[in-house]
Amino acid sequence: MPETTLRAERLGKRFGGLRAVADVSIEIKRGEIHAVIGPNGAGKSTLINLLSGELIASSGEIKLGEADITTLAPDKRARAGIGRAFQKTTIFPRFTVHENVRLAAQARSRAPLKMFGGAFADPEVQRRTMEAIGKAGLAGREAIVANVLSHGEQRQLEIAMVLATSPSIILLDEPLAGMGQAEARSIIALIASLREHHAVLIVEHDMDAVFELADRLTVMQDGQVIASGLPQDVRLHPAVRAAYLGNHGDAA
Amino acid sequence: MTKERASPIRTTVLPALILAVALALPFLVPQYYVQFASKVLILGVLAMALNLVVGQGGLVSLCHAAFFGLAGYVLALLSPKYDPASLLLTLPAAVIAAGAVALVIGALALRTRGVYFIMVTLAFGEMLFYLFHDADFAGGSDGAFINAKPELVIAGVRLLDLDKPLVFYFVVLAVTIGAVGLLTMLVRSPFGHALAAARDNERRARALGFPIFRIRLIAFTLSGALAGLAGYFAAIQFGFVAPQMLGWHQSAVALVMVLIGGLSTVTGPLIGALVLLGLEEVLKATFEQWKLIEGIIVIAIVLLLPNGVRQLWPMAVGEADPKPARDDKVAPSPARAPETGHA
Structure with a gap:
């Protein structure tokens, strides 16, 4: 069971x-x-x-x-x-795919609000980001700004973000x-x-x-x-x- | 691919050149302009502090002059009548007082959104203005004099004489560099990225697990404390504090500096301060109706250069023709824009 x-x-x-x-x-x-x-x-x-x-x-x-x-x-x-995707796709439209997912991974990292050290410094966050992007089928699309993705890809991105929070x-x-x-x-x-x-x-x-x-x-x-x-x-x-x-x- | 749109000229050579000019300036120009440069730096720090919440946080505050003025008043109130106050005592006191008041105002104002946030901050700013305007303890509407500038004395040795414009300028320059360093570190940190995420989509940021209220309150408090740092040195420079220093007009001036310099970079508002104060200086000497002309120019800048006067730089050096360079698919993300500037 x-x-x-x-x-x-x-x-x-x-x-x-x-x-x-x-x-x-x-x-x-x-x-x-x-x-x-x-x-x-x-x-x-x-x-x-x-x-x-x-x-x-x-x-x-x-x-x-x-x-x-x-x-x-x-x-x-x-x-x-608990991770959720909204009825109306809810992403950070002006950020790249990678940025969107990295923010999600950061939110669940050990120090999500650290005030020093670059936001890209944590290798664990980077690993989870790439893993979630891969799972959601967006590999190779990391550098694209979210608001130019197709509707379907934006959905994939939102799911990638949810996955990156390890829910x-x-x-x-x-x-x-x-x-x-x-x-x-x-x-x-x-x-x-x-x-x-x-x-x-x-x-x-x-x-x-x-x-x-x-x-x-x-x-x-x-x-x-x-x-x-x-x-x-x-x-x-x-x-x-x-x-x-x-x-x-x-x-x- | 998302990162490097800015050339090495802009990221290293230009800042080094500006710093060299700033260091050499007092030896090249008359004292009046050294004092003018100090004023630009001080108001630039205020504008940069404000831009942490406006640009990075998406929160338009109209009460930052209150933190600026409050720190000045803290110095005035802590200064003995004829003797100099201790810098080591009054500077932390002024910055902490400004930060503490920002914490309280932020804790209440950040429960609102959008235009209501603007109105609530305006109201709190005006409350502080009238507190100092109407109460007698700090000279009321006449303000208060700081007869002797604070001094830095360690083990009986007087290390800084802020009465000397040259010394004062270099101290303010060091403070400005420190503020730029601190703000750059903040916007590049996970905290800064979370703040920008909350600005772009609050609902999504919250659903990812970011504590939005706390993030914004921390940013607002730090921003208020930094505005206080600027206010402390403004009070030293003028040797005088008045309620006008806390009023909404001063807040609006800082906001105009932010808009002129551009929201998307840490140092943009500093350039905004230079442009606005420089413009005033030139126009004042030339026209009687200078405020009218200044207003028209400010409107023109805001309309024609939505990313601030920094937009002129790539145009001037032909580094990146804005249209072909802006490949929509690989435009730098806003979270990183503060580091690299706008392409």
């Missing part, structure tokens, strides 16, 4: 009178890709934001291993091992959004390769990709989990068919 790495229990988030997420429990394990699907407004992005710390839960708790991280700030969660958990919010077929294929292959060393949570609308990637599947609607389990079981769940897949039956 794979170890549990991130566990949320009875998580809730209210925005004034709006209940965005209610009573959501989810487990993400190392060696697994856990996909979360659901119609727009189901609370998927809110869930990711609760797990990454951009939002603080109104109720429930989140545990990373044995540690309670429910109220931890996003930077502290990142240092604890135990990776949260991916719609990694395939706005991508062409060929680009999507390479990102899907990249995500599949993350399974080996990380626990991955992915929110995605592309059902083909979801069923190709997911080891576990959770379906949300109106802020609640309506089904969770192995993809083949969840797919047959009547509530799921009615609520979500029913509308996309052919695609699924």
Whole structure:
């Protein structure tokens, strides 16, 4: 059995009178890709934001291993091992590919805020940078300024940055959004390769990709989990068919 | 490939030449210009300090004159009425006081963003201005005199006589070189890169694990302390402190120096100080309406040279025609720009 790495229990988030997420429990394990699907407004992005710390839960708790991280700030969660890619690609656009990834590796180095010695001095940071660039398929593109990369390459870069922080958990919010077929294929292959060393949570609308990637599947609607389990079981769940897949039956 | 766009002329020969000129200057020009050069260096240090938060941090502060003036007031208040104060005592006190106030103001102001940050820093700066303007303990709106310049005495031997313009100039030059060295080290360090990362994309920097608030607060505090260092020597030079030294107008002047010199290099604002004060000097002597002309020239510089007057250098020596040289794919990253200058 794979170890549990991130566990949320009875998580809730209210925005004034709006209940965005209610009573959501989810487990993400190392060696697994856990996909979360659901119609727009189901609370998927809110869930990711609760797990990454951009939002603080109104109720429930989140545990990373044995540690309670429910109220931890996003930077502290990142240092604890949670890496995330955003729905809208979030990189340092004016920096080169190498700089982007090196900053990520620096953030998790022993002295991320050292005030003397060049930023390029730490060989361990340099090693992790090149390793992450290689894993994400950007070798040879190090010197290119991020904002001239294609949309797909920017996604790869964001994943490279996440990898350079050596996370135990990776949260991916719609990694395939706005991508062409060929680009999507390479990102899907990249995500599949993350399974080996990380626990991955992915929110995605592309059902083909979801069923190709997911080891576990959770379906949300109106802020609640309506089904969770192995993809083949969840797919047959009547509530799921009615609520979500029913509308996309052919695609699924 | 990402690095070396600047030629060795610009990275070594030019700085060495400028340093040689700076060292020889007092022996070549009348005393008035030595004092003028001291003033340029002092305000240059203020502008460079400000640029740590503006250029590297992306935080436009309008209260840096408050740190500058506060350090001057610390010297005035610690100086005996007719005797010289001890440099070893008053200098650290002034710099620490400026840094401490920057820490407090930063801790509150850095909770805001963008234009709100500008407004909050402006408000804090004005609070300090009115504190010294309205309270009697430091001479109120009339300001206070520093009758005897502080002296450096070790084991009964007087090592520095800051009354002499020549000595004062060399001390200020050493302080300036130290400030350039310190700031260069900072912007090249992991800390400086993290500060630039937070400027470019705060959300991403935080998601990578950088403690944004702490990074910015440290930068703001160091910047305030360095502004205080400049203010201390400004007070010595003029032998007088007044509330205007803390006011927003002085902060805006420092910001204009930063814009004229360019945000992307450590020494740009120093050049900005030289250009602005030199311009004032020339125009004052020639035109009655000199401020109007100065304003027009400053606007022209900011509009035509968005990277500051340093942009003129490559054009002047034909080192890199900006268009063909700027291959968009290998443009130097902003984090490294402070070391290499703009291509």
